[in-house]
Amino acid sequence: MTEFNEVLIETVDLKKNFGDLEVLKGISEKIYRGEVVAVIGPSGGGKSTFLRCLNMLEEPTGGKVIFEGNVLDAKSTDLNIHRQKIGMVFQQFNVFPHLTVMDNITIAPTLEKKISKAEAEAEAMELLKKVGLEDKANEYPRKLSGGQKQRLAIVRAMAMHPDVMLFDEPTSALDPEMVKGVLEVIQQLAESGMTCVIVTHEMGFARNVADRVLFIDGGIVAEEGTPEQLFDHPQNERTKEFLSQIL
Amino acid sequence: MGPSILDVLLEYWPIFLQGLAGTLKYAFIAVSLGSVLGALIALMNLSKSKILSAIAVVYVNVLRGTPLLVQMYISYFFLPIAIPALNSVSKEVYVLIALIMNSSAYVSEIIRGGINSVDKGQTEAARSLGMTAKNTMVKIILPQAIKNILPALANEYIAMIKETSLAGTFMLYELMYTRTILANKYLSWQPMFIIAGIYLICTLGLTYVVQKLEKRLSVSD
Numbered sequence: 001m002t003e004f005n006e007v008l009i010e011t012v013d014l015k016k017n018f019g020d021l022e023v024l025k026g027i028s029e030k031i032y033r034g035e036v037v038a039v040i041g042p043s044g045g046g047k048s049t050f051l052r053c054l055n056m057l058e059e060p061t062g063g064k065v066i067f068e069g070n071v072l073d074a075k076s077t078d079l080n081i082h083r084q085k086i087g088m089v090f091q092q093f094n095v096f097p098h099l100t101v102m103d104n105i106t107i108a109p110t111l112e113k114k115i116s117k118a119e120a121e122a123e124a125m126e127l128l129k130k131v132g133l134e135d136k137a138n139e140y141p142r143k144l145s146g147g148q149k150q151r152l153a154i155v156r157a158m159a160m161h162p163d164v165m166l167f168d169e170p171t172s173a174l175d176p177e178m179v180k181g182v183l184e185v186i187q188q189l190a191e192s193g194m195t196c197v198i199v200t201h202e203m204g205f206a207r208n209v210a211d212r213v214l215f216i217d218g219g220i221v222a223e224e225g226t227p228e229q230l231f232d233h234p235q236n237e238r239t240k241e242f243l244s245q246i247l
Numbered sequence: 248m249g250p251s252i253l254d255v256l257l258e259y260w261p262i263f264l265q266g267l268a269g270t271l272k273y274a275f276i277a278v279s280l281g282s283v284l285g286a287l288i289a290l291m292n293l294s295k296s297k298i299l300s301a302i303a304v305v306y307v308n309v310l311r312g313t314p315l316l317v318q319m320y321i322s323y324f325f326l327p328i329a330i331p332a333l334n335s336v337s338k339e340v341y342v343l344i345a346l347i348m349n350s351s352a353y354v355s356e357i358i359r360g361g362i363n364s365v366d367k368g369q370t371e372a373a374r375s376l377g378m379t380a381k382n383t384m385v386k387i388i389l390p391q392a393i394k395n396i397l398p399a400l401a402n403e404y405i406a407m408i409k410e411t412s413l414a415g416t417f418m419l420y421e422l423m424y425t426r427t428i429l430a431n432k433y434l435s436w437q438p439m440f441i442i443a444g445i446y447l448i449c450t451l452g453l454t455y456v457v458q459k460l461e462k463r464l465s466v467s468d
Contacts, residue, residue: 057371077379084377094372098390107386108376153372160376 004032004211008068008164008195009054015062016049023049025219026063031164031197036190038206038227039199041216042242047199050216051166054197055086068163084112087157091169093149095141101128101152102137105159113160120159127155131185147178151185164195171202203246207231215239255429255437262425263438267445269421273414274407276343281350281407282400288355293362303355310352316413319345323417342417346410353403361396362388394464401457405450412446422446 009031016024023046031037031054039047052058054065059074066072067082096104105124109115128134131151133144141149150170157165167186171179183205190196190209200206206213207227215223215230215238223236234240256263292303310318322345327334333341365388373383415423422442429438 055375057375080374080377080379082377083375086375088372088375090368090372092366092368094366094368096369096372096387108373108378111382111386112377112379156372157376 004035006033007031008033008035009197010066011050011053011063012066013063014050014053014060014065016046016053016058017061023219024053024060027216027219027221028063029214029221031195033163033195034193036196036209036211037198038210038213039197039216040201040203040206040213040242041222045217046219047214047216048168051168051197051199054166055083055088057088080112084108084160085163087160087162087165089150089153089157089165089167089170091172093146093153093173095144095149095152095156097141100138100140101133101144104141104152105156108156109159124155124159127158130188131155132181145178146174147181150174150178150182154182154185154189158189162194164197165189167196167198167200169199169201171200201246203231203243215242217242249434250437252437252440255434256441259425259429259438262428263422263441263445265420266422266425266442267449269419269424270408270411271449273343273346273411273419273421274404277346277350277407277411278354278400278404280347281403282354284347284351285354286358288351289358289362292355292359307352307355310349311356315345315349315410316416318349319413319417321345322348338417339419342414342419346407346414349410350403350407353406354400357399357403358392358396361392361394361399364395365391397464398457398461401453401460405453405457408449408453409446 007030011027011029014024014027014029015022025046027046027050039051041047049058053060054067056065056072056074056079064071067086070078070082072079072082096107099107102121102124105127106117106120109120109123110117125134125137128137131154133148133151133155136144136148136152141152144152154165154170170186171182174182179202183202186196186198187205187209196209198206198210210227212224213227213230214221215234215236217238223230223234223239230239231243234243250258288303288306291299292307294300319342323338323341326341326344369387369391370383373387374380378387411421412423414421415427418424418427422445426438426442
């Protein structure tokens with residue numbers, strides 16, 4: 001990974017327990033600016049928890065998360081400032097049903113970054129055009145398909161001008177015919193140089209778009225490498241087993 | 248037997264009307280002030296402070312777990328002793344305090360339930376955008392919770408219309424108190440049917456209105 005040299009997010013011995021259950025057993029990783037990292041692995045292996053720790057949606061039990069040189073602390077008010085720079089897209093979209101498409105996008109920039117409504121709306125419109133939703137600006141999310149909701153969620157995160165985008169199984173809740181449109185949007189983002197961490201079950205997509213793939217299983221990064229290394233020449237027995245079951 | 252129900256109604260309707268006005272007024276005061284207090288209790292309950300939420304839990308459990316009539320008696324006889332400054336206010340206030348506190352316990356659970364009914368993903372989405380806890384609550388959660396809260400609050404008002412009948416015990420002029428007035432005129436059973444009828448019209452009528460309201464609110468889902 002020679003072309004990336006600026007560390008954007010670093011986790012140091014990251015641990016997370018849910019009660020007695022050890023979900024993350026110590027993950028030390030670096031995500032570099034501009035890098036696209038796909039996170040794969042079996043369900044319950046800890047990949048979503050790892051992702052959710054990166055912006056403190058899950059408070060780590062041990063270790064730390066360093067974002068742009070700052071140790072993130074769930075109790076600090078500055079966390080909001082850092083979170084503005086860490087976009088997140090969820091499996092269940094989590095668009096705001098009581099707000100129009102436009103307001104979904106502008107609410108955070110206008111409230112938290114004090115950007116004028118006019119300016120925020122102009123930018124939102126630009127973003128909506130990029131994902132083919134400009135004619136939906138005044139609709140409520142209930143009128144959107146799953147794929148459209150997810151594209152809205154991506155745009156909503158982009159409107160905060162994040163330095164990194166986290167995707168938590170962004171296509172797992174979509175009807176099959178909706179998957180492609182959403183993956184295309186993510187791919188465009190990745191190719192534009194946005195740093196992305198993508199938890200996904202779409203192996204073809206991971207291979208295509210990722211600079212690096214992490215295989216998380218049993219609460220640790222069991223194996224990592226370029227897509228070619230990991231998918232074509234896996235070293236770890238668990239990786240081989242996992243890939244043989246899904247490919 | 249004495250006079251018929253209709254005779255009693257035709258002769259004494261102003262008394263019943265005044266009683267009904269009292270009932271609606273006391274229920275309204277109890278639920279509105281109870282809502283303000285209840286919102287506060289709900290926020291305490293949901294707060295991260297263990298002490299605040301423990302106080303709220305005890306408050307709600309005591310007020311929901313003991314009869315309103317007992318609470319009224321305690322308020323009526325003990326409050327003037329405990330807080331001598333209250334001695335000068337009208338007796339009506341003691342009874343109202345019990346009604347308001349009782350209602351606030353139920354309302355706080357309604358509000359808490361309404362807030363909890365909003366999908367956790369909504370909070371996560373707002374916080375991941377960097378929105379503050381306050382903005383998340385005010386701009387994202389409460390507007391969605393209100394759809395569940397409003398109909399339940401209206402139902403609480405309907406329930407309170409019946410609960411206020413206990414206030415007549417303390418000589419507050421509401422529907423049930425008309426029984427006491429008319430008992431002095433040797434009318435024992437007729438007023439009770441009229442009173443029951445008025446309660447029924449109120450509760451069924453309002454229930455119908457609430458159902459309409461719920462339908463309208465659910466349209467936007």
